[in-house]
Each structure stands twice: as C-alpha cells, then as structure tokens.
Amino acid sequence: MTEQNPAGAAKVAVLGAGSWGTTFAKVLADGGADVALWARRPELASEISSSGRNSHYLPGINLPRSIRAHSDLERVLSDADQVYVSVPSQALRGNLDKVRGHLRPDAVVVSLMKGVERDTGLRMSEVLGQVLGLEASRIAVASGPNLALEVAKEWPTAAVVASTSAETAQLVAKTASNSYFRSFYNTDVVGTEFGGVLKNLIAVAIGIVDGVGYGENTKASILTRGLAEMTAFAVAFGAKATTLSGLAGLGDLIATSESPLSRNNMAGRLLGQGYAFDEVVASMEQTAEGLASVRPVLELARERGVDMPIVTQVAQVLDGTLEPKDIAPHFTTDSDLPLGE
Numbered sequence: 001m002t003e004q005n006p007a008g009a010a011k012v013a014v015l016g017a018g019s020w021g022t023t024f025a026k027v028l029a030d031g032g033a034d035v036a037l038w039a040r041r042p043e044l045a046s047e048i049s050s051s052g053r054n055s056h057y058l059p060g061i062n063l064p065r066s067i068r069a070h071s072d073l074e075r076v077l078s079d080a081d082q083v084y085v086s087v088p089s090q091a092l093r094g095n096l097d098k099v100r101g102h103l104r105p106d107a108v109v110v111s112l113m114k115g116v117e118r119d120t121g122l123r124m125s126e127v128l129g130q131v132l133g134l135e136a137s138r139i140a141v142a143s144g145p146n147l148a149l150e151v152a153k154e155w156p157t158a159a160v161v162a163s164t165s166a167e168t169a170q171l172v173a174k175t176a177s178n179s180y181f182r183s184f185y186n187t188d189v190v191g192t193e194f195g196g197v198l199k200n201l202i203a204v205a206i207g208i209v210d211g212v213g214y215g216e217n218t219k220a221s222i223l224t225r226g227l228a229e230m231t232a233f234a235v236a237f238g239a240k241a242t243t244l245s246g247l248a249g250l251g252d253l254i255a256t257s258e259s260p261l262s263r264n265n266m267a268g269r270l271l272g273q274g275y276a277f278d279e280v281v282a283s284m285e286q287t288a289e290g291l292a293s294v295r296p297v298l299e300l301a302r303e304r305g306v307d308m309p310i311v312t313q314v315a316q317v318l319d320g321t322l323e324p325k326d327i328a329p330h331f332t333t334d335s336d337l338p339l340g341e
C-alpha cells in the first residue's frame with residue numbers, strides 16, 4: 001500500500017525506532033512524506049535501511065524502502081519540518097539534550113508518547129516545550145487506539161492530533177494520514193495527552209483482573225468507572241470531557257484493555273498472576289508506560305483533589321500492599337453508603 005513520494009512532500013524526522021516510532025515512520029511514508037528515522041543503535045538503523053525490516057520490534061513487517069534510518073541524530077533532524085518523537089517517556093528529557101541545537105527554527109514537534117515524567121509529573125508536550133524552548137503552537141501530540149503491530153499490518157485505524165494551534169493540528173493530521181490510517185484533529189492538548197496516559201493505568205487494572213481470572217462484569221465495571229476517573233482527572237487539569245470519550249480516551253482505553261498486544265495489559269496480567277513488580281519489569285522487553293506513570297498521576301490527582309480509586313489500587317498492587325484478587329471498581333474500604341454514579 002506504499003504511495004509515491006510526490007514532489008514537495010513533507011520532510012519529517014521520527015526519533016525512536018522501537019515499535020511505535022518505526023510504525024509511525026511507515027504511516028508517514030505511506031502518506032507520502034519524506035521520512036528520516038533515528039535509531040539509537042547503528043545496527044538497527046542499518047537493518048531498517050538495508051532490508052526494510054525492524055525484525056525485533058515489528059516481526060514480519062515490510063517497511064517502505066523510502067525510509068532512511070540513521071543513528072546520527074543531527075543528520076536526521078537537519079532538514080525536517082516536522083519531528084515526531086517516540087522514545088520511552090522517562091527517557092525523553094535525556095534524548096532532547098541532543099536534539100536541542102539541531103532543530104530547524106520553524107520545525108513542528110509532535111509527541112507520540114503516552115506517559116508523564118516520573119520526577120516532575122509533566123506531560124510529554126510540556127517537557128518538549130520546556131527543554132526545546134518551543135512555543136505551544138509548534139507542539140502537537142498524536143494519540144488514539146493505535147496498537148503498533150495492527151497499524152503496521154495496515155489494519156484500518158483512526159487517531160487524533162491535538163495542538164493549541166488548529167493550523168498545526170491540521171497540518172500534522174494531514175501528514176499523518178494515509179489509506180489505512182486516518183488522523184482527526186482537535187485543540188485539546190491536555191485531554192488528548194492525559195487520555196493516552198490514563199488509559200494505560202486502567203489497562204493495567206484490566207490486565208490484573210484478567211490475570212486473576214475474573215470475568216466480563218468485573219472488566220466492564222472497571223472500564224466504565226475507569227473512564228469516569230480518567231475524565232474527572234483530565235477535566236480538573238482543564239481538558240474537555242468530550243475528549244475523554246473520543247479516540248484518545250475511550251477509544252484507546254478499549255484497544256489497550258482488550259488486546260494481548262498491549263504491554264500495559266500484559267504487565268497487569270503478570271501482576272494478577274502473582275508476579276512481583278520487579279519480576280514484571282524484568283520480563284518486559286518493551287515499554288509499559290503505565291508502570292512509571294502511576295505515582296506521578298496519583299500525586300497530580302492529590303494536588304487537584306481528584307479521587308482515583310482504581311489507579312490507587314493499581315499502585316497498591318504494584319507495591320505489594322493489595323492482593324490482586326481484591327482489586328475492585330471502588331475502594332473496598334469505602335463506607336457501606338451507596339456511591340453516586
């Protein structure tokens with residue numbers, strides 16, 4: 001389904017050649033962009049460029065041969081008008097030190113990441129703005145129900161791009177669309193970005209339920225109450241409630257909670273089966289963002305006075321103070337009085 005690169009194609013850089021960075025490079029190239037992909041390891045850059053494969057992260061997927069992969073960051077950034085960033089959230093700040101100074105003065109920077117920084121509680125777009133000194137109109141975030149391997153197989157998928165500038169959001173959404181991947185746009189950066197962070201935490205809870213062996217009632221209850229929790233949290237930070245019932249909220253919550261491809265769901269399953277947090281972390285070959293975001297999200301919730309019973313219970317399972325079988329869509333320590341929905 002690869003399309004021709006027309007003259008005047010957008011020149012884009014993708015930073016991070018893991019599952020999502022490589023998949024997004026394919027999405028952009030299949031949409032007609034001229035794509036340079038930065039891989040941390042030279043051998044991975046060489047595999048992508050020479051064979052059109054990223055066999056570790058995307059087994060069986062043929063990548064567009066037009067993608068140029070390099071481990072030299074400066075080379076990848078030199079003529080990029082749009083820069084898409086897809087490294088683990090906790091590694092973003094460290095990687096940006098190398099980006100600063102090589103970014104074109106008018107380049108738009110797009111976060112593809114779904115975590116908050118553990119030490120600061122900052123969203124990824126906030127870290128981008130702070131470290132790179134970018135004004136908000138040059139920053140966008142892309143999110144949605146986007147399991148990498150499904151997108152890489154070209155299964156029809158939608159996403160949403162948010163920027164405080166509608167013009168920037170539309171530019172990025174247009175570049176990140178092709179025959180199998182459609183990007184919508186909005187201007188609610190806070191809601192779009194927190195949707196992607198929070199659904200990971202609820203997906204860990206659903207994984208725990210799966211691991212314990214409970215059924216559909218428990219999962220539907222946690223999904224529904226989880227969405228209420230996500231919405232209350234995001235709205236407290238200025239998001240629109242409707243964003244959380246869109247692609248970046250409910251849409252991604254469904255995909256991540258239901259799929260065995262999800263690393264967050266997988267981490268939850270292992271916890272539910274009785275593995276300890278350290279064992280789960282050691283067994284994960286790819287990034288499960290939810291594990292690092294639990295604590296900063298709860299700290300942010302505390303600051304704004306938002307109750308997050310499900311996320312709190314996930315944190316308790318992670319630190320071993322709650323038995324996985326005791327997880328519920330409410331605190332089991334609540335009073336017996338009925339709760340308002």
Ligand SMILES: NC(=O)c1ccc[n+]([C@@H]2O[C@H](COP(=O)([O-])OP(=O)(O)OC[C@H]3O[C@@H](n4cnc5c(N)ncnc54)[C@H](O)[C@@H]3O)[C@@H](O)[C@H]2O)c1
Nearest residue numbers: 016017018019020021040086087091113114147148286287
């Ligand atoms: N995989 C998906 O399905 C998917 C979909 C949508 C969004 N995301 C988000 O994209 C982001 C990246 O996820 P991913 O799935 O590509 O992760 P991944 O673990 O598959 O790959 C991460 C990549 O970042 C690189 N990297 C650069 N600096 C690093 C450092 N200091 N430490 C560790 N790795 C470093 C790694 O080499 C690797 O290529 C996450 O925030 C994730 O939530 C992932």
Ligand SMILES: O=P(O)(O)OC[C@H](O)CO
Nearest residue numbers: 144145146147262263264
């Ligand atoms: O594999 P996960 O759990 O990081 O989820 C991947 C994407 O965020 C799904 O949209």
